[in-house]
Amino acid sequence: MKSSASFFSKIFLLKPEKIVFILGLLLCLFSFNITLASPAFASGVNGGGNMSPVMQFLEVDNEGLFAPLDVGLDTLSIILMAIAAFLIIKAIREYGKSTIGIALIYFFNAVLVLGVIRVLFILDDDNIASYANVQDVTETVFWHTLFLYAMLLFYNAGRTLLTLVSSNKQKNSYRSAVGYVIFSAIFSVSMIAVMPIPAVQDFWVSHLEGTWFDTFGWAHVISIFITGITAIYLFRIKDKFKGFTGVISGICTALGMLIVLHLWEALNENWNVIVVSDDFGEFIERVLWIPVFIFILVAFNQLRKITKAAPVAKDENKMPVSPEVMSSPSIQPAPASSGSTTTSPGDSSLPTSSDEPSSVPSQADSSKTEEAHQ
Numbered sequence: 293m294k295s296s297a298s299f300f301s302k303i304f305l306l307k308p309e310k311i312v313f314i315l316g317l318l319l320c321l322f323s324f325n326i327t328l329a330s331p332a333f334a335s336g337v338n339g340g341g342n343m344s345p346v347m348q349f350l351e352v353d354n355e356g357l358f359a360p361l362d363v364g365l366d367t368l369s370i371i372l373m374a375i376a377a378f379l380i381i382k383a384i385r386e387y388g389k390s391t392i393g394i395a396l397i398y399f400f401n402a403v404l405v406l407g408v409i410r411v412l413f414i415l416d417d418d419n420i421a422s423y424a425n426v427q428d429v430t431e432t433v434f435w436h437t438l439f440l441y442a443m444l445l446f447y448n449a450g451r452t453l454l455t456l457v458s459s460n461k462q463k464n465s466y467r468s469a470v471g472y473v474i475f476s477a478i479f480s481v482s483m484i485a486v487m488p489i490p491a492v493q494d495f496w497v498s499h500l501e502g503t504w505f506d507t508f509g510w511a512h513v514i515s516i517f518i519t520g521i522t523a524i525y526l527f528r529i530k531d532k533f534k535g536f537t538g539v540i541s542g543i544c545t546a547l548g549m550l551i552v553l554h555l556w557e558a559l560n561e562n563w564n565v566i567v568v569s570d571d572f573g574e575f576i577e578r579v580l581w582i583p584v585f586i587f588i589l590v591a592f593n594q595l596r597k598i599t600k601a602a603p604v605a606k607d608e609n610k611m612p613v614s615p616e617v618m619s620s621p622s623i624q625p626a627p628a629s630s631g632s633t634t635t636s637p638g639d640s641s642l643p644t645s646s647d648e649p650s651s652v653p654s655q656a657d658s659s660k661t662e663e664a665h666q
Contacts, residue, residue: 353570353571354569354571357571358572358574358575361575361578362417362418362575362578365578365581365582366413366414366418366578369410369578369582369585370407370411372585372586372589373403373406373410373588374407375589376403376588376592377403377404377407379589379592379593379595379596380399380400380403380592381400383396383592383595383596384396384397386599391456391464392453392456393466394464394466394469395449395450395452395453396449397466397469397470397472397473398445398448398449398452398469398472399445399446399543399592400473401472401473401476402442402443402445402446402449403585404473404480405439405441405442405445406439406442406584406585408438408480408483408484409435409438409439409442411484412431412438412484412487413431413435413577413578415484416487421488423487423488426487426488426493427493427496427501429496429497429500429501429506430487430493430496430497431487432506432511433496433500433511434483434487436511436512436514437483438480438483440514440518441476441479443515443518443519443522445472445476446543446547448472450522450540452464453529453536453540454529454532457532508562509557509558509561509563512554512555512557513558515550516551516554516558519547519550519554520551522547523544523547523548526540526543526547527540527541527544536595538591538594539591539592539594539595539598540591541591542588542590542591542592542594543587543588543591545587546583546584546585546588546591549580549583550584552580553584556573556580557577560573560576
């Protein structure tokens with residue numbers, strides 16, 4: 293019992309980037325085993341053979357089995373997304389219009405767009421109303437467009453955070469961040485409303501379906517590339533912004549899971565490396581979405597812990613500094629000066645408030661002390 297408990301404790305102590313590597317390795321091993329065990333591969337090696345029960349489960353559509361599982365996973369992913377969004381909203385209220393508050397608005401926006409993607413899949417895959425006639429190529433275009441937009445929002449969040457530790461003190465616009473939220477709401481609703489229109493279906497079927505871009509899965513390749521760049525960008529910020537290491541690591545891990553998701557779709561749907569049924573393939577996609585929202589939720593729960601450890605003020609000019617941020621060698625408070633104020637946690641300048649008593653005696657006090665001794 294002790295050895296098993298020790299084993300699981302070590303797993304939970306692994307760094308997020310190592311977890312992503314392990315999950316990616318398991319996916320590669322799984323795809324390799326499925327390929328070797330597939331009837332198509334077996335027929336090429338030994339001339340065929342009867343399909344095993346395991347392969348029947350993997351390669352034969354079984355809507356009666358997967359339908360309730362799919363509904364459960366869809367519901368779970370939406371619930372996790374809603375909890376993560378709720379945690380981010382609470383953090384936004386606490387950080388207000390500060391630089392970190394603006395970055396959190398971008399993170400909140402990105403999470404909501406990922407949630408909209410899940411809604412698109414639920415409407416299409418579950419054949420709800422007019423979405424039952426949506427073609428695969430149309431779904432691919434729409435959800436990848438939303439996905440790349442979400443990566444832009446993650447990048448904007450990272451760029452905003454980077455200004456806290458950058459020598460170039462760039463001003464961040466609160467109105468711009470809110471404007472992105474309004475645009476995202478209009479854009480998402482429009483995408484959901486337009487996708488089942490027959491004219492839209494005909495356009496993408498006639499201009500994209502069956503092309504090399506479609507059959508090779510370039511949409512997945514581009515998404516993997518953009519997501520990787522975004523994750524690396526945020527990961528590099530993590531090293532400069534020690535106070536929020538856990539938060540950014542969780543987000544990077546979620547992005548890593550999205551890369552695994554796109555890789556799965558490309559291997560299964562486009563490259564035919566993994567040969568499984570459509571039902572099983574969609575089931576795995578739903579499963580992979582769950583840890584995406586879990587890691588996002590864990591990341592912003594970590595932010596809540598930091599906030600409770602060092603409560604922040606809504607006014608950035610009166611915002612105290614988190615102890616974790618202050619421990620960073622690259623983020624230290626600047627010398628006190630008259631009229632200076634504290635900034636948000638993680639600011640590289642972080643001057644102290646002029647209202648606080650100074651611990652260094654002035655020259656006038658020193659001269660009075662010397663006269664008293666004489």
